[in-house]
Amino acid sequence: MALTHPNTETAIATPLPAIQATGVSRLRRFITFLLENRKAGLGLAIILFFVLVGLVGPFLVPYDPSQIGVGPPLQGPSSQHWLGTTQLGQDLFSQLVVGTRHSLMVGLLVGLLSTLIAIVIGMTAGYLGGLLDDILMLFTNVFLILPFFPLAIVAASYAQAFNIKGLTVIVIVLTLTGWAWAARIKRSQTLSLRSKDFVQAAKVSGEPWPRIILFEIMPNMSALVAASFIFATIFAVLGEAGLEFIGLGDINAVTWGTILYWAQNNQALLLHAWYWFIPPGLCIGVFAVGLTLVQYAIDEIANPRLKAQRIPKLRGARTRNASPTASATQVEGSTDAGIA
Amino acid sequence: MRYLVRKLGFYLSALWIAITLNFIIPRLMPGNPADTLFASFQGRMSPQQLVALKASLGFTSGNVAQQYVTYLWNIAHLNLGLSYSHFPVPVSTVIADDLPWTLLLVGLSVVISAVLGTLLGIIAAWTHGSKFDSLLPPILLFLLSFPAFWISLFFVYIFGLNLHWFPTAHAYAIDQNISLNWTFIGSVLYHAFLPASVVVIITLGGWVLGMRNNMISTLAEDFITMAQAKGLSEKRVMLMYAARNAILPQVTSFALTLAFIVSGQVLVESVFSYPGVGYDLVQAATLNDYPLLQGLLLIIVVAVLIANFVTDLIYVRLDPRVRQEA
Amino acid sequence: MPALLEVDDLVVDYLTPTGRVRAVDHVSFSIEPGEIIGLAGESGCGKSTTAHAILRILRPPAQISGGRVLFKGRDLVQMDERQLREYRWNHISIVFQSAMNSLNPVLSVGDQFVDMIRAHVHSSKSDARERAMNLLQLVGIDRTRIRSFPHELSGGMRQRVVIAMALALQPEIVVMDEPTTALDVVVQREILQQIEELQQEFKFAVLFITHDLSLLVEFSDRIGVMYAGELVEFAPASRLFREPKHPYTVGLMNSFPPLAGERLTIQGIGGAPPNLANPPSGCRFHPRCSHCTPSNPALYALQTRVKPELQLVGENHTVACHLYGDGRER
Ligand SMILES: Nc1ncnc2c1ncn2[C@@H]1O[C@H](COP(=O)(O)OP(=O)(O)OP(=O)(O)O)[C@@H](O)[C@H]1O
Ligand code: SF4
Ligand SMILES: [Mg+2]
Numbered sequence: 001m002a003l004t005h006p007n008t009e010t011a012i013a014t015p016l017p018a019i020q021a022t023g024v025s026r027l028r029r030f031i032t033f034l035l036e037n038r039k040a041g042l043g044l045a046i047i048l049f050f051v052l053v054g055l056v057g058p059f060l061v062p063y064d065p066s067q068i069g070v071g072p073p074l075q076g077p078s079s080q081h082w083l084g085t086t087q088l089g090q091d092l093f094s095q096l097v098v099g100t101r102h103s104l105m106v107g108l109l110v111g112l113l114s115t116l117i118a119i120v121i122g123m124t125a126g127y128l129g130g131l132l133d134d135i136l137m138l139f140t141n142v143f144l145i146l147p148f149f150p151l152a153i154v155a156a157s158y159a160q161a162f163n164i165k166g167l168t169v170i171v172i173v174l175t176l177t178g179w180a181w182a183a184r185i186k187r188s189q190t191l192s193l194r195s196k197d198f199v200q201a202a203k204v205s206g207e208p209w210p211r212i213i214l215f216e217i218m219p220n221m222s223a224l225v226a227a228s229f230i231f232a233t234i235f236a237v238l239g240e241a242g243l244e245f246i247g248l249g250d251i252n253a254v255t256w257g258t259i260l261y262w263a264q265n266n267q268a269l270l271l272h273a274w275y276w277f278i279p280p281g282l283c284i285g286v287f288a289v290g291l292t293l294v295q296y297a298i299d300e301i302a303n304p305r306l307k308a309q310r311i312p313k314l315r316g317a318r319t320r321n322a323s324p325t326a327s328a329t330q331v332e333g334s335t336d337a338g339i340a
Numbered sequence: 341m342r343y344l345v346r347k348l349g350f351y352l353s354a355l356w357i358a359i360t361l362n363f364i365i366p367r368l369m370p371g372n373p374a375d376t377l378f379a380s381f382q383g384r385m386s387p388q389q390l391v392a393l394k395a396s397l398g399f400t401s402g403n404v405a406q407q408y409v410t411y412l413w414n415i416a417h418l419n420l421g422l423s424y425s426h427f428p429v430p431v432s433t434v435i436a437d438d439l440p441w442t443l444l445l446v447g448l449s450v451v452i453s454a455v456l457g458t459l460l461g462i463i464a465a466w467t468h469g470s471k472f473d474s475l476l477p478p479i480l481l482f483l484l485s486f487p488a489f490w491i492s493l494f495f496v497y498i499f500g501l502n503l504h505w506f507p508t509a510h511a512y513a514i515d516q517n518i519s520l521n522w523t524f525i526g527s528v529l530y531h532a533f534l535p536a537s538v539v540v541i542i543t544l545g546g547w548v549l550g551m552r553n554n555m556i557s558t559l560a561e562d563f564i565t566m567a568q569a570k571g572l573s574e575k576r577v578m579l580m581y582a583a584r585n586a587i588l589p590q591v592t593s594f595a596l597t598l599a600f601i602v603s604g605q606v607l608v609e610s611v612f613s614y615p616g617v618g619y620d621l622v623q624a625a626t627l628n629d630y631p632l633l634q635g636l637l638l639i640i641v642v643a644v645l646i647a648n649f650v651t652d653l654i655y656v657r658l659d660p661r662v663r664q665e666a
Numbered sequence: 667m668p669a670l671l672e673v674d675d676l677v678v679d680y681l682t683p684t685g686r687v688r689a690v691d692h693v694s695f696s697i698e699p700g701e702i703i704g705l706a707g708e709s710g711c712g713k714s715t716t717a718h719a720i721l722r723i724l725r726p727p728a729q730i731s732g733g734r735v736l737f738k739g740r741d742l743v744q745m746d747e748r749q750l751r752e753y754r755w756n757h758i759s760i761v762f763q764s765a766m767n768s769l770n771p772v773l774s775v776g777d778q779f780v781d782m783i784r785a786h787v788h789s790s791k792s793d794a795r796e797r798a799m800n801l802l803q804l805v806g807i808d809r810t811r812i813r814s815f816p817h818e819l820s821g822g823m824r825q826r827v828v829i830a831m832a833l834a835l836q837p838e839i840v841v842m843d844e845p846t847t848a849l850d851v852v853v854q855r856e857i858l859q860q861i862e863e864l865q866q867e868f869k870f871a872v873l874f875i876t877h878d879l880s881l882l883v884e885f886s887d888r889i890g891v892m893y894a895g896e897l898v899e900f901a902p903a904s905r906l907f908r909e910p911k912h913p914y915t916v917g918l919m920n921s922f923p924p925l926a927g928e929r930l931t932i933q934g935i936g937g938a939p940p941n942l943a944n945p946p947s948g949c950r951f952h953p954r955c956s957h958c959t960p961s962n963p964a965l966y967a968l969q970t971r972v973k974p975e976l977q978l979v980g981e982n983h984t985v986a987c988h989l990y991g992d993g994r995e996r
Contacts, residue, residue, distance in 0.1 A: 142354040144596055145648060149603030150621055150640050151361070154633050157625040158366055181596070234485070241487050242607050246622045260490065264611075269497050277497075281490035288485035296481065562767040569723050570782040570831075571754035574747075580781070581770050588772075660772055660815040 033301055040297035046290025050283075054101040063091035065098045065254045077275055084275040087266050095254050096279055102255040103284070106167050106174075106240045111233030113171070114179035118228060121179070122186030123213050127194055137187065140180045148177035149242065156248035170249040174239045182228035189224055193217050223298050230295040234288050241284050256280040343662055347652045351645045358641040362634055363398050363411050389427055396421025396431070396631035420635035425627045431635035435617060439639065441511050442616030445532055446605055449539035456540070457547020458590065462583050464548065465555030477552070480545035488542045489607035495534050496611060506534045509613035535612045542604050546597055547590065554586035561585075591655045595648045602644060668739045669696035670871055671720070671758075671839055677732035678712070678719050687942045689715040691895040692733070697839060700869040704882030704903065706918060707892035708939050713875045714763060716892070717841045720873070721760055722750055756786050759832040760841040763875075765825040766848055769816040775802075775827055776812035779834065786835055801830040805860060822853040826860070833864060839871045847876075858885065879918045883907045888982070891915045894940050894950040897976065901983040911985040913955050949974050949988060957989060965989075 063070045069089040076084045083092040125136040152173045159169040202212045244257025259280045268276040398411035420431035464473040500508035512527040567581045609618035624632040678690035689712040718724045735742040762768040779798030799809040805826040832840050846854040889906050891899040899912040910916045917935035937954040948970040952958040958969045968988045976984045
């Protein structure tokens with residue numbers, strides 16, 4: 001469960017300059033920025049790759065991923081079986097490709113659902129304030145502080161006893177444990193937007209509050225919503241893998257997490273079947289890297305100072321360090337903090 | 341005092357909510373939860389066990405309200421019932437045996453991670469724009485993206501099974517008895533090395549990036565320029581003026597990170613068969629040992645809340661603005 | 667004998683990603699011992715940048731691109747870190763525009779004094795504290811306040827603490843960058859009065875920065891007026907008050923009511939200062955200048971194409987404006 005809270009919390013104090021204008025242009029400018037940013041570009045490419053694999057891959061795989069005995073058991077990578085086989089002779093490459101679809105589906109679904117919950121709770125609390133705000137925030141903070149994974153394990157374990165099968169359990173459990181962080185961020189942003197002129201104007205003109213939230217406040221939070229959607233998706237992909245790894249959820253579904261479950265249960269480590277457990281982990285990691293890159297690019301729009309500045313060298317200008325701190329923070333050439 | 345009292349109040353309500361969730365979760369299941377649940381144990385359990393199980397989940401006599409009161413009463417008396425997988429050992433005994441190992445592992449890795457991460461963050465901000473500063477964040481982000489349990493598998497495979505550098509299971513060598521001598525302590529640290537490394541790896545990034553970003557924001561403050569104009573040495577400006585302020589938000593965000601640390605820890609312990617409460621939790625989940633599961637969840641929540649309160653105490657020491665209020 | 671501080675042809679650029687912003691453009695002036703020099707100009711004209719350059723506390727993307735800052739004949743621009751540390755605060759100190767934020771929130775007032783004193787003077791902690799308490803007393807703050815943290819002080823008190831700190835090592839020059847803007851009018855007056863008294867007692871020179879020209883007229887010996895990174899007029903205070911030459915100075919003079927005395931008609935300057943990344947050609951003030959009309963084609967061509975140089979127009983009075991070519995009015 002490797003996750004850090006992105007820096008958005010500190011960044012939101014200053015509403016995103018790039019997307020401050022009114023109208024749809026905000027969104028367009030935001031998207032343009034993402035496309036121009038090197039970090040975000042790489043991240044989007046990674047995400048796109050996995051989405052494509054998840055969409056079309058399952059139609060193209062050479063074997064039925066669950067079919068036993070399509071090859072000899074526990075065979076290393078070969079031209080027949082690109083990533084080798086399980087000890088039941090299932091094709092691991094096919095499993096990985098089909099698993100991509102399920103893992104992505106769970107990840108994106110949880111991302112979407114918990115972002116929705118976060119929006120509803122965060123914005124309502126932030127906009128309406130008062131006692132409702134206090135109660136909602138108490139709940140949010142409690143959910144934030146509680147160790148979600150043990151909670152998820154307990155809930156999933158019950159669900160299993162009740163024969164609630166499949167990925168539904170995972171989706172429900174992860175959604176319920178994953179919305180709180182984003183709700184808090186959205187609340188504070190809503191709070192700061194609430195006093196802005198255009199919101200006040202809408203209020204005075206008698207627009208109902210759900211409308212104001214939806215059409216006046218939401219568009220100003222697009223970067224934030226995007227960031228927390230990504231965060232929730234990372235959380236979900238990693239959380240899903242963790243739950244499935246210990247056999248909660250549906251062990252018969254083919255996902256990155258269940259491949260790892262079967263690998264662990266069949267002593268893949270002891271049998272030196274590295275091709276069984278390395279690829280799924282790499283997929284999870286690289287997909288999460290892609291998401292994280294996009295998220296940090298969004299953070300940089302929100303808080304440009306974090307980005308090392310590029311100082312053009314001037315010909316003929318006598319360059320001197322202006323101060324000790326300056327010399328410490330002096331920028332040398334191109335130093336984009338991104339992956340070069 | 342007001343600040344700490346308010347915090348304490350919050351933690352108590354969090355505890356109450358967690359306990360209540362614990363009570364509600366089994367009742368949220370479809371159908372008649374108690375019957376379904378206990379039917380699935382028919383034949384697998386002695387009637388004795390079944391009664392103990394029912395009691396520990398609060399399925400006692402009376403209506404739901406009465407059940408809830410009995411349930412709270414039992415928890416208040418640390419009467420967590422009997423473990424089903426370790427039957428008839430009380431849940432509290434199982435937890436008491438294993439909690440110290442978890443505390444050791446978490447404590448070790450949190451301290452290492454916090455100290456190392458903060459230092460690296462300071463250096464990165466100090467050399468903002470340098471190679472170090474521009475390479476460190478992406479490397480850390482890369483590491484952060486992998487599930488802790490998978491990194492554990494990887495480490496077991498490479499450093500344990502292939503290179504034989506470190507043990508791959510248990511908290512100390514089997515031929516050792518628990519005692520306070522250097523061989524035993526050495527054995528414990530040797531066994532803790534790999535699992536602690538994994539937890540450090542997955543948490544380091546948060547500390548480094550957080551500290552770096554806070555430092556960069558702080559360095560733009562006027563009091564930094566003033567310190568510089570006063571002719572203070574660069575080291576003093578960076579540490580006593582910049583880092584000293586930048587660390588404050590780090591302390592508060594530690595509370596949030598803690599939930600992540602504990603969550604990662606659970607699976608790390610499970611992969612390394614490390615005899616802590618995380619390992620127990622996974623075992624209990626797979627064996628459907630609900631009393632143990634409930635007890636473990638409770639103890640983990642309490643531990644996290646206590647850690648949060650300790651963090652608040654530290655924060656109060658560090659920030660004079662809160663100290664006054666506190 | 668050289669001046670105490672001589673700013674000679676100073677150029678400071680901000681190297682922003684979108685291009686170079688020349689915030690201080692070939693500025694020269696000097697400060698004599700014990701003198702109060704005023705520096706006035708609208709927001710963004712480069713006053714703070716000049717002040718920070720004098721202490722060499724500019725941060726990237728700012729850079730001193732040219733010129734010299736001579737303190738008793740030694741060029742600061744060439745000094746290395748060690749020399750700079752010695753020079754700062756010992757010889758020249760600064761009171762920032764935002765005193766509110768110039769104290770470290772997590773250190774007590776005393777610690778921040780001790781920090782600074784011990785960075786320069788070999789002294790024990792208790793001696794340094796004693797000295798700090800005397801300084802607090804000097805600016806009218808109770809000695810026990812040494813234990814206070816910045817958030818426990820009022821805005822005015824904080825500013826006094828910062829002033830006391832600036833005087834601690836008895837520097838020859840104190841730069842004051844709008845030391846009173848963040849305060850309310852009553853406190854503002856008290857603090858100004860205090861600065862005046864302290865100055866008379868300790869005879870340090872002051873570089874006093876403000877955009878309130880009328881304040882400077884009462885307070886300083888000589889006044890420089892900056893516009894868009896350039897010094898456009900420099901004159902003894904009384905002279906500038908009686909006969910301001912540059913149209914910008916005239917406008918500025920009329921923009922603010924004097925602190926004392928009756929209200930003058932407020933006649934501000936139309937328009938806004940130019941973007942320094944792309945300043946106007948010729949006289950930078952010409953787009954806003956009422957003396958700049960095509961009705962006088964010769965002058966108009968000059969104003970819009972040729973940059974006016976600083977010229978002597980009277981005793982110690984220089985102006986950069988085409989209206990005053992070669993010391994005679996046109
Ligand atoms: N970090 C920066 N990057 C780019 N340009 C800057 C930066 N800081 C200042 N400038 C530019 O330098 C010019 C001078 O700024 P400076 O702070 O010296 O003005 P000032 O005269 O002190 O104004 P004020 O009265 O508002 O304090 C401004 O016009 C501004 O555009
Ligand atoms: S030179 Fe011309 S435009 Fe510039 S200030 Fe003088 S009169 Fe105005
Ligand atoms: Mg200024």
